[in-house]
Amino acid sequence: MTADARDGDDEIKGFGAASIVACPNGPLLVRGDVELLDGDGHPVPRTRPTIALCRCGASAVKPFCDGTHKLMRFRTEE
Ligand code: FES
Incomplete structure (x- = not known):
């Protein structure tokens, strides 16, 4: 693991309130301290x-x- 990767992990743990932004015609941007789980x-x-x-x-x-x-x-909208 690189120093940059460790720094990123530290940021996630104390990142604060979560937010989700639905980008027009694109992905969902997830910020903050959120645990991501798969379908199982x-x-x-x-x-x-x-x-x-x-x-x-x-x-x-x-x-x-x-x-x-x-x-x-x-496209997310007609
Ligand atoms: S590949 Fe970007 S939203 Fe599906």
Whole structure:
């Protein structure tokens, strides 16, 4: 583990209140001290204080966004 990764872990633990922002035509941005669980209830490792969760369904690294929503022109509104 690098010093940068350790610093990121420390930030997550004391990051404060959680917030979720639904980006227009893009992912959900999750900030703050939130535990991320998979469909079976197992923790998903998190290394950054802000994470982007896929909501288009096309990401190759679910549950995280990998930017594919731009290629497929995902739209959240008509
Ligand atoms: S929202 Fe970005 S890849 Fe799905």
